Amino acid sequence: MTEKPLKIMYFSPIAGDEAHDAIFADMARDNKLPGTEVHVTSLPASEGGFTHIEFRSYEAMVTRGIVRAARAAAREGFDAFAIGCFYDTALHDAREVSGDMIVTAPCVASCEIAASLSNRFGVIVGRRKWVHQMQSTVHEHGHRDRLAGFYHVELGVNEFQADHAETGRRLIEAGRKAVEEDFAEALILGCTMEVGFYQEVERRLGVPVIDPSIAALKRAEYAAILKRQCGWKPSRKWSCEAPSEEEMARFGGFDDGEAFGTRVIVPADEAGPARRAA
Incomplete structure (x- = not known):
């Protein structure tokens, strides 16, 4: 039986557009392994029109969107999720709600x-x-x-x-x-x-x-391989404890509305010029 592709999501915590998505889809296409499917996604319009989050106040505004996106990606069955900002915005927050999905950042x-x-x-x-x-x-x-x-x-x-x-x-x-x-x-x-x-x-x-961006993608991919081959899943003990589903449902806000804005899918069998030439 053919093993199913690894699924990695590269999530930019900004309002994506065609030019932005093309840059990161090309990055993924040129650097992913054969057999890895990459989804390049971004914040939905409901979370604001941010083109960067250089300021802490901007980070605070998009943190909710990152947490919701990580939770949605885990429910879609992604193996790993990379947050596309070098501040590593909401890294620990997103990990709490990610289930068995790996979460990393640049x-x-x-x-x-x-x-x-x-x-x-x-x-x-x-x-x-x-x-x-x-x-x-x-x-x-x-x-x-x-x-x-x-x-x-x-x-x-x-x-x-x-x-x-x-x-x-x-x-x-x-x-x-x-x-x-x-x-x-x-x-x-x-x-x-x-x-x-x-x-x-x-x-x-x-x-x-x-x-x-390549580092985040490849680290996510490597961690997903280790999870699949060695069974190494994220810890949910002590400081890594996840909130309960019952409490999240009671508080609300974790699963409301659209989690993603734009989305470009780089299929598992697709490779860019750098990968094809290797």
């Missing part, structure tokens, strides 16, 4: 991968505004002693894809400082909208460069 996934490739890594971020929160997140994930520093390029989330040449120049400049002045041995791009730049930065600087 910062925790990128740090795990960077730590497996180097002793010290730097994180290139868009704006100085982000550093305080991201530093706390990296420390929470246990990588305080591996962190060489944060290097901002003064670009907002919506600006990374506007001028690729200028974005690339700024990323390389920041990465050079991290590597040559602070001795970082690997780099993480600290925004999912930096997708598509890691290979050129890596080529120019000679160290591993982690694209966080």
